Amino acid sequence: MTKNTNASPYMLTTPIYYVNAKPHLGHAYTTIMGDFLKKLALIEGKRVLFVTGTDEHGEKIVQKATAEGKTPKELVDEVSSEFRSAWEKLALDVDVFYRTTQPDHYKMVQNALQFLKDKGDIYFAEYEGKYCVGCERFRTDSEWNEEGLCPDHQTPPDLRKEPNYFFKMGSYQKELIKHYESNLEAIEPSQYRQEVLSFLKQPLEDLNISRPKTRLTWGIELPFDKDYVTYVWFDALLNYLGAIGYEGGDFAAQREFKNEFWAESHHLIGKDILKTHAIYWPTMLMGLEVPVFKKLHVGGFWMNKGLKMSKSLGNVVDPIKVSEHFGVDFFRYFLLREMSFGSDANFTWEAFIARCNSELANGLGNLASRVLKLSQKNFEMKIPSASGLNDQDKALVSAMKALPAKMAQEFEQCRYHIGIGHFNEAVAECDRYINDNKPWVLAKDPEQKDRLASVLRTAMEALHVFSIVSYPLTPEASLKLQEALGQSGEIVGALFRVDTGLDATRSLTEVPQLFPRLELPDLE
Ligand SMILES: [Zn+2]
Missing domain, CATH: 3.40.50.620 (HUPs)
Known part of the structure; x- marks a missing residue:
């Protein structure tokens, strides 16, 4: 390209x-x-x-x-x-x-x-x-x-x-x-x-x-x-x-x-x-x-349980304190995902913690950790090459390549929260693929080494797409994931790489924790 x-x-x-x-x-x-x-x-x-x-x-x-x-x-x-x-x-x-x-x-x-x-x-x-x-x-x-x-x-x-x-x-x-x-x-x-x-x-x-x-x-x-x-x-x-x-x-x-x-x-x-x-x-x-x-x-406006935020009500959310405590990725993710652009939205700690944990920690964070650890353990920090892809593998790869356009269609209509929803659905689809193919079982059988390579490579191609499309949403985690996959991290025009796929000549690096699980803050 x-x-x-x-x-x-x-x-x-x-x-x-x-x-x-x-x-x-x-x-x-x-x-x-x-x-x-x-x-x-x-x-x-x-x-x-x-x-x-x-x-x-x-x-x-x-x-x-x-x-x-x-x-x-x-x-x-x-x-x-x-x-x-x-x-x-x-x-x-x-x-x-x-x-x-x-x-x-x-x-x-x-x-x-x-x-x-x-x-x-x-x-x-x-x-x-x-x-x-x-x-x-x-x-x-x-x-x-x-x-x-x-x-x-x-x-x-x-x-x-x-x-x-x-x-x-x-x-x-x-x-x-x-x-x-x-x-x-x-x-x-x-x-x-x-x-x-x-x-x-x-x-x-x-x-x-x-x-x-x-x-x-x-x-x-x-x-x-x-x-x-x-x-x-x-x-x-x-x-x-x-x-x-x-x-x-x-x-x-x-x-x-x-x-x-x-x-x-x-x-x-x-x-x-x-x-x-x-x-x-x-x-x-x-x-x-x-x-x-x-x-x-x-x-629209940010509210707290339907009320306007004000000092006298004591329900003001300080953006700097939240991002210093939880990191900027979680904070921006929640704001972009929670508000239907143009309408008012609520900022509550319960919703913040629930979304960050279920959609990021249990979503991309958990998926990336599972796939990368299995790849590191079984293929010595190399990106496994797939000798043959079956229909399910191919279907997942093409669904992932279609993801940026699917998200962009919503973004163009200012439906940011829905576009981000498509991202989460794609992560869930990849999760189901892993659960169906059970690479941890394949890893125990030396005769299944080729199949294991195909499954992990397919999942890593999906992770590669996620690492690029998540850049606007959670930039720190996106760059960490690109690095873990051994990819360049070049941002301008990065969407072109969704089509070209992983550069398999690179080696993997340490598996990062992308999204630690959060706990409700002590509101004092
Ligand atoms: Zn006035």
Whole structure:
């Protein structure tokens, strides 16, 4: 198989996280999902750019810093580095860690604003509205609940009247509706595309994009009015272009800025920021004359026994503590397997331990250990060569070669948990094959040595497939298994090796413990 020298680009982003809180389970899930999709694209042979970072302006930052007796700069530096180190501890392979307080970001945002102002997309006007400080935006009349509170923050509106600058978001409404009507896969899962289209049935208001400095100075100054700073969402969303080197202004005229990645840009978000990403952001792109991103992937919330996690309920799961205690593979496996992407899911210790033990320790962990130990013992660390395969052997090998495509079909529809389910079923199928053929009995009979070789080789071909397709899911165990099989460990384009099979010239190495059995943690 020749190596793909013209690998296709693929860009993945998480939201840049707001630094008024430390990394929590929701942040970890979205970033792990990004790393999972990156690794999936890598084994397919793509060139990937994975972007995350921190969103560091706005009123909530100033409030939080004041409460802690810090300057906003001190606070954002501290919390931003906590996010950076969290992703390192979770072994996530980030390409760009973007901060909205970095100097090139200021310049880019100002250039973009000037471009919109020059073409007449920004105007100055008096505005009165109901503002939610938690959301950092004006919410329309229909966006408050029956008690008149913000449904996300349970707080009453702050009535605000002030002259501000507005972006003509409403003028892009028709174009936006057309975009979502003709791009059926622009937002996944599809119920969120429907939600956006039904929201767009009401007239779309223009977007207030400024804050007077009399009220807030912690932001990016408007290039055309030094008495105002830029609204934090307007500044933050532009990070996605900043990450590929956009300098603001005329997009088409800018050359070497990795725009090939932009054509394949995928934004991962949580459902609470759907409106800013599905409405504000594409209209901003239309104003800037930049093509709309390829796809929004919208995830649900993590709950605990049906309740939102909160400090006051004492049911918060700390992603760093869990992965330090159990290892990153178990943690990411559980999150990816448990949530039906787009819906809410529960994190409970009982479910975590049960899944890890039944699906990993008793699944691939146990299978790999049985097959590799028998091979080592009977074939002196060599990969046994099969002299003849019977129909059952051949059926197993071809089922395993079909596994990546079967999983990919689900992954393309955002049904990650089902694709992972196919992986577990394949491991179980291989387990049944071993139980049917009883290689430990064959090993006692010297006349059955050829049959033993065929059975173990067939099972090892299956392990080889598992070692590759499990890389996005449980990367540490995947690499250990590839090493135990004596295989190269080359990741980019590794799926090609599913077809070529094991390199039988290599020798086996020590049998690793891939997934130790877990016990319920002491919750204190
Ligand atoms: Zn709110």
